[in-house]
Amino acid sequence: MKSLSTATLANGKQTDVFLADDLKDLSERLGNYGRSVLWVFDTNTATLFKQLPPANVVLDSGEIAKTFSSVERILATAIDEGLARDGRIIGFGGGVVCDMAAFAASIYMRGCKLTLVPTTLLCMVDASVGGKTAIDFKGLKNMVGSFYPANEVLICMDTLRTLPEKEFLNGLAEVLKHALLSQDEHLYRFLLTKKNEILARNNETLQTLVTLSLAVKQWYIEQDPTETLGIRQMLNLGHTFGHALEASAHFSLGHGIGVAWGTCRALEAGVTLGITDKAYATGAIKLFKSYGYDIDYRIGRGDWIDFRERLMKDKKKMNGQVLFVLMESQGKAVLRPIETALVQHLVIAKPIF
Amino acid sequence: MKSLSTATLANGKQTDVFLADDLKDLSERLGNYGRSVLWVFDTNTATLFKQLPPANVVLDSGEIAKTFSSVERILATAIDEGLARDGRIIGFGGGVVCDMAAFAASIYMRGCKLTLVPTTLLCMVDASVGGKTAIDFKGLKNMVGSFYPANEVLICMDTLRTLPEKEFLNGLAEVLKHALLSQDEHLYRFLLTKKNEILARNNETLQTLVTLSLAVKQWYIEQDPTETLGIRQMLNLGHTFGHALEASAHFSLGHGIGVAWGTCRALEAGVTLGITDKAYATGAIKLFKSYGYDIDYRIGRGDWIDFRERLMKDKKKMNGQVLFVLMESQGKAVLRPIETALVQHLVIAKPIF
Numbered sequence: 001m002k003s004l005s006t007a008t009l010a011n012g013k014q015t016d017v018f019l020a021d022d023l024k025d026l027s028e029r030l031g032n033y034g035r036s037v038l039w040v041f042d043t044n045t046a047t048l049f050k051q052l053p054p055a056n057v058v059l060d061s062g063e064i065a066k067t068f069s070s071v072e073r074i075l076a077t078a079i080d081e082g083l084a085r086d087g088r089i090i091g092f093g094g095g096v097v098c099d100m101a102a103f104a105a106s107i108y109m110r111g112c113k114l115t116l117v118p119t120t121l122l123c124m125v126d127a128s129v130g131g132k133t134a135i136d137f138k139g140l141k142n143m144v145g146s147f148y149p150a151n152e153v154l155i156c157m158d159t160l161r162t163l164p165e166k167e168f169l170n171g172l173a174e175v176l177k178h179a180l181l182s183q184d185e186h187l188y189r190f191l192l193t194k195k196n197e198i199l200a201r202n203n204e205t206l207q208t209l210v211t212l213s214l215a216v217k218q219w220y221i222e223q224d225p226t227e228t229l230g231i232r233q234m235l236n237l238g239h240t241f242g243h244a245l246e247a248s249a250h251f252s253l254g255h256g257i258g259v260a261w262g263t264c265r266a267l268e269a270g271v272t273l274g275i276t277d278k279a280y281a282t283g284a285i286k287l288f289k290s291y292g293y294d295i296d297y298r299i300g301r302g303d304w305i306d307f308r309e310r311l312m313k314d315k316k317k318m319n320g321q322v323l324f325v326l327m328e329s330q331g332k333a334v335l336r337p338i339e340t341a342l343v344q345h346l347v348i349a350k351p352i353f
Numbered sequence: 354m355k356s357l358s359t360a361t362l363a364n365g366k367q368t369d370v371f372l373a374d375d376l377k378d379l380s381e382r383l384g385n386y387g388r389s390v391l392w393v394f395d396t397n398t399a400t401l402f403k404q405l406p407p408a409n410v411v412l413d414s415g416e417i418a419k420t421f422s423s424v425e426r427i428l429a430t431a432i433d434e435g436l437a438r439d440g441r442i443i444g445f446g447g448g449v450v451c452d453m454a455a456f457a458a459s460i461y462m463r464g465c466k467l468t469l470v471p472t473t474l475l476c477m478v479d480a481s482v483g484g485k486t487a488i489d490f491k492g493l494k495n496m497v498g499s500f501y502p503a504n505e506v507l508i509c510m511d512t513l514r515t516l517p518e519k520e521f522l523n524g525l526a527e528v529l530k531h532a533l534l535s536q537d538e539h540l541y542r543f544l545l546t547k548k549n550e551i552l553a554r555n556n557e558t559l560q561t562l563v564t565l566s567l568a569v570k571q572w573y574i575e576q577d578p579t580e581t582l583g584i585r586q587m588l589n590l591g592h593t594f595g596h597a598l599e600a601s602a603h604f605s606l607g608h609g610i611g612v613a614w615g616t617c618r619a620l621e622a623g624v625t626l627g628i629t630d631k632a633y634a635t636g637a638i639k640l641f642k643s644y645g646y647d648i649d650y651r652i653g654r655g656d657w658i659d660f661r662e663r664l665m666k667d668k669k670k671m672n673g674q675v676l677f678v679l680m681e682s683q684g685k686a687v688l689r690p691i692e693t694a695l696v697q698h699l700v701i702a703k704p705i706f
Binding site: 011068072075076079084085086106107108109110111132133134137138140143144145146147226227313315316317318320 | 432460487579669
């Protein structure tokens with residue numbers, strides 16, 4: 001197991017990210033934690049074990065489990081198992097499992113130890129590092145949560161082998177987003193030139209991809225761990241449009257697809273407002289398309305009211321106005337409000353270029 | 354309204370404590386927050402207003418409201434009212450109201466603004482400053498929560514006028530505890546010499562009492578905001594014994610009574626173990642008695658198993674052993690395990706000196 005990076009986050013807490021050689025390497029590490037641990041799986045990741053560790057919670061798989069009742073189940077089991085404040089919760093799964101494990105860890109006795117083992121590409125490059133935890137509440141995505149960085153994140157590419165194609169593309173959308181936000185063009189060029197190896201999930205290629213992508217995320221979150229300085233918010237590129245799309249489709253579309261679609265809408269908005277260079281936007285949208293995302297998707301006219309209402313619930317608000325992340329150029333993002341008429345035009349009209 | 358102090362707490366966040374001259378002064382300040390606020394009351398404090406502010410939640414009064422469902426009610430109302438991340442939750446009431454308002458504020462959109470208006474002595478000197486929030490869970494006190502300091506705490510002695518005697522004594526127990534933990538003897542001597550004025554709730558006397566008491570708490574919490582360095586834990590003097598007593602009595606006794614009783618048990622334990630000076634312990638126990646606390650109370654033999662089990666759920670554990678705060682001398686506390694036989698002797702036997 002090799003050390004990938006150490007991120008210094010909220011409250012000065014550090015997250016150590018490790019890359020496991022294979023599943024055996026991963027198991028050895030996890031076996032070393034001893035007894036005062038509680039494991040959190042979902043019905044998918046629980047099947048990866050011949051025999052589950054004794055103290056465990058198995059959540060339903062998918063966004064449906066991002067609820068208070070999942071968090072309460074974890075907390076109740078922790079109490080039943082006598083987990084102390086110096087005990088550890090291990091989240092073993094995708095973003096939902098890691099979010100639930102982390103949110104529970106953040107409030108169990110006001111905070112216990114936390115290890116995350118992300119088993120999806122999305123969770124590896126996004127949810128597992130950065131300390132944001134959340135549940136969906138009253139039909140709104142990530143409305144309630146906390147900042148609570150994991151003590152350790154253990155990444156093992158072997159866990160991606162059985163990941164469904166749609167899930168893989170969910171994660172890749174965040175990688176593409178990070179490529180635009182990166183201060184250099186390394187990741188962007190890697191995505192342009194290594195498409196076949198990436199889609200074939202070549203182990204070594206994915207290691208590089210995840211490492212480059214995490215470095216971009218880390219650059220943003222270390223400067224602004226609790227998202228109060230307007231820097232970390234840039235990682236929400238594509239998410240304002242994307243979350244509203246996801247929510248109005250009742251979360252059936254998948255997070256990454258929403259982000260890919262939303263990022264392209266933000267690029268188009270930037271071009272229209274004279275903020276984004278047109279050639280840069282066109283190139284980036286082409287890159288998204290080359291990975292198979294349905295960028296040309298538009299919502300039906302009848303769904304506009306619902307979409308707009310969900311958009312208005314976005315957390316990035318100032319003085320009542322929703323703010324969007326728009327790109328000036330490679331690695332340079334800004335927060336801007338967008339007039340409702342332009343939003344409507346972008347999400348229900350034909351593509352504008 | 355005058356500024357009392359500024360405490361720098363978890364995550365570098367500051368809590369400004371203000372002392373209002375009277376209710377009018379308090380109202381003016383609260384009126385200045387504008388519209389993006391949500392008020393939290395309980396059925397007692399809600400009656401202090403002729404007309405409640407439009408966005409409000411009124412919780413049941415008492416420990417029974419320290420639940421997830423109270424927190425969920427606050428969060429749901431915040432969403433219904435369109436409260437943004439830069440909005441503010443105002444907790445107006447005692448410890449339970451302030452804890453629920455603060456816990457909800459800590460997880461609403463991963464944290465919104467928070468103002469606390471403590472209306473009990475206990476909450477003024479304890480819960481409102483320090484950033485600890487919690488709910489009871491599975492019958493265990495403060496088992497789930499977060500560290501989330503308020504932006505502002507507004508103290509107004511006029512709110513204490515109608516406080517029942519038992520509630521007043523609940524708060525006074527924490528003041529007495531702070532007197533033992535203080536680095537100087539100022540507060541201890543104030544309690545010795547001003548008993549009549551304190552019990553008569555003389556406005557000016559209470560202002561001095563609260564100011565001195567808060568200064569002690571602040572000394573401990575500023576050095577160790579998230580209770581990871583073994584300093585802040587000293588504020589738990591009396592709480593390990595006290596919580597177990599409260600819990601085994603199903604929270605009917607009141608927090609302060611438990612703390613007073615628990616502090617005296619800890620003083621006795623310290624004397625038995627040769628840690629606490631006997632004359633110091635005798636004097637301190639006498640001070641508690643002089644304020645009317647039932648220090649000689651002992652649990653019935655048949656309640657011992659239940660008491661011990663609740664004691665074992667205490668959060669201050671290391672390697673499976675519960676740690677107790679014991680006093681070496683004025684202002685000098687240490688964390689020590691205590692043998693079960695001695696605990697049993699202290700809580701069910703006759704007083705030992």
